[in-house]
Amino acid sequence: MATFRTVKGFRDFFPEECALRNYITETWRSVARRYGFLEYEAPVVESTDLFRKKSGDEITAQLFCFRDKADREITLRPEVTPSLARMATARQRDFKKPIKWFQIGPCFRYEEPQEGRGREFIQFNADILGDTSPAADAELIALSIDVMREFGVSAEDFTVRLSNREIWNQFLAEKNISAEHTATFLGIIDKIERAKPDDTETKLGNIGLTTAEVRSFMAAADENHPAFADLKANLTARGLWSFIKIDASIVRGLAYYTGTVFEVFDLKHNLRAVAGGGRYDKLCALMSDGNVDMPAAGFAMGDVVLGILLKRTPGAQCALTSALLAASSIDAFVVVADEAQRPHALAAVQALRAAGIRIDYPFAAQKVGKQFQAAEDRKARFAIVFGSEYPEVVIKNLIARSQSSVPAASVVEEVQKLLAEPVVGPLIA
RNA sequence: GUGACCGUAGUUCAAAGGUAGAGCCCCAGAUUGUGAUUCUGGUUGUUGCGGGUUCGAAUCCCGUCGGUCACCCCA
Numbered sequence: 001m002a003t004f005r006t007v008k009g010f011r012d013f014f015p016e017e018c019a020l021r022n023y024i025t026e027t028w029r030s031v032a033r034r035y036g037f038l039e040y041e042a043p044v045v046e047s048t049d050l051f052r053k054k055s056g057d058e059i060t061a062q063l064f065c066f067r068d069k070a071d072r073e074i075t076l077r078p079e080v081t082p083s084l085a086r087m088a089t090a091r092q093r094d095f096k097k098p099i100k101w102f103q104i105g106p107c108f109r110y111e112e113p114q115e116g117r118g119r120e121f122i123q124f125n126a127d128i129l130g131d132t133s134p135a136a137d138a139e140l141i142a143l144s145i146d147v148m149r150e151f152g153v154s155a156e157d158f159t160v161r162l163s164n165r166e167i168w169n170q171f172l173a174e175k176n177i178s179a180e181h182t183a184t185f186l187g188i189i190d191k192i193e194r195a196k197p198d199d200t201e202t203k204l205g206n207i208g209l210t211t212a213e214v215r216s217f218m219a220a221a222d223e224n225h226p227a228f229a230d231l232k233a234n235l236t237a238r239g240l241w242s243f244i245k246i247d248a249s250i251v252r253g254l255a256y257y258t259g260t261v262f263e264v265f266d267l268k269h270n271l272r273a274v275a276g277g278g279r280y281d282k283l284c285a286l287m288s289d290g291n292v293d294m295p296a297a298g299f300a301m302g303d304v305v306l307g308i309l310l311k312r313t314p315g316a317q318c319a320l321t322s323a324l325l326a327a328s329s330i331d332a333f334v335v336v337a338d339e340a341q342r343p344h345a346l347a348a349v350q351a352l353r354a355a356g357i358r359i360d361y362p363f364a365a366q367k368v369g370k371q372f373q374a375a376e377d378r379k380a381r382f383a384i385v386f387g388s389e390y391p392e393v394v395i396k397n398l399i400a401r402s403q404s405s406v407p408a409a410s411v412v413e414e415v416q417k418l419l420a421e422p423v424v425g426p427l428i429a
Numbered sequence: 430g431u432g433a434c435c436g437u438a439g440u441u442c443a444a445a446g447g448u449a450g451a452g453c454c455c456c457a458g459a460u461u462g463u464g465a466u467u468c469u470g471g472u473u474g475u476u477g478c479g480g481g482u483u484c485g486a487a488u489c490c491c492g493u494c495g496g497u498c499a500c501c502c503c504a
Contacts, residue, residue: 008494061502062502062504109502109503109504111503112500114499334465367462369462373463375463375466385463394463401463
């Protein structure tokens with residue numbers, strides 16, 4: 001009977017979940033590095049004011065915040081962008097522009113857990129600072145696409161919904177709508193596909209607009225809109241534009257985005273957004289009280305929705321399965337068939353491990369049949385039998401079920417030679 | 430923060446007011462130097478927790494905690 005449980009919204013990572021998490025984070029890291037991004041890391045705990053400054057007081061309702069023993073207000077970070085802005089602006093002169101950085105780490109939000117959302121999740125963030133060009137936006141979108149493809153998720157499985165805050169600013173200017181209504185208006189647009197049409201009409205009416213003129217504008221905002229021209233040229237040249245779907249209703253939450261906004265969405269499972277991001281040119285100035293006015297753009301991808309998507313996407317399952325197998329398997333299992341040979345077996349275990357070979361063996365005397373079963377359970381590729389024939393040892397290929405006898409003195413090089421061969425056998429197609 | 434449904438062994442689930450059970454998993458054996466299958470035996474519960482109704486509660490009621498889902502939000 002478990003007396004203790006995990007705190008609400010938090011997860012245990014048993015080995016299988018840990019392997020999945022590592023596969024995800026290692027893939028993120030590998031693709032980001034391929035794109036020339038450098039890894040950095042910010043603290044998991046920050047001053048609550050850091051997040052209030054970026055998002056306003058009302059944000060504290062969703063913050064995992066405390067008072068520490070010195071009565072300081074601190075928060076488990078709900079996102080890493082404010083920390084990034086703090087770090088980048090503090091030492092921006094030390095770094096050549098553009099700054100291309102990424103971070104992988106846990107974030108926390110005090111919300112009701114449900115599908116695809118807990119109170120703790122791992123987030124991948126990639127950002128480019130000090131560059132205003134659409135090329136930077138394109139680089140980020142391309143990275144998000146290539147991350148998905150690296151996982152084996154293809155164009156059939158996901159799309160990138162793209163929009164730009166500027167087109168709405170233009171629209172509001174043309175309609176002579178006061179700038180004070182911008183946030184309200186974007187909130188309505190964000191929900192326009194889900195809200196009741198009557199409510200939308202009423203809310204738009206309150207700021208002097210009609211659903212019809214908004215819908216008409218949205219329909220006209222296609223991929224030929226001038227706001228997307230540079231992005232389209234860039235991503236077309238990369239062969240990636242086919243992943244893009246212009247969707248003017250993409251707003252991405254609060255008001256800090258200033259230009260390009262995009263979301264990675266799965267096409268088949270109606271999940272939450274897998275990733276989201278955009279351009280936020282004013283944030284560094286805000287966070288540094290105007291000392292450093294550095295343009296920026298970035299996106300974030302969480303592990304939870306992505307993990308659900310990978311498990312449900314056939315094209316992603318092969319890589320996922322082999323990653324999980326690699327994490328849970330060993331190269332060889334040492335069978336101690338004759339306890340008198342245990343010291344020799346232990347010596348071999350040490351030598352094999354020193355050579356970088358993944359080895360396990362039984363701690364106590366066990367029947368040989370049990371030991372082979374243990375080797376099987378550990379997903380070992382080979383069993384190495386130390387028995388009465390020592391100094392000869394038997395190496396058995398557990399997949400092909402073939403075996404050979406070699407001198408104990410050469411067991412390391414023999415096993416290395418065998419491991420270098422491709423995996424073949426009746427159990428592997 | 431709001432609402433709905435749920436909570437029984439490690440796990441998946443039975444037991445619909447009357448003695449808490451089964452499959453799987455795990456451990457041991459059948460099998461003293463080779464992995465399967467099968468068979469045998471074994472461990473585990475204040476039925477999430479607390480209160481109430483009742484002769485009697487896993488079952489009905491209230492509260493609480495947790496899970497799932499939706500709302501809110503999604504930085």
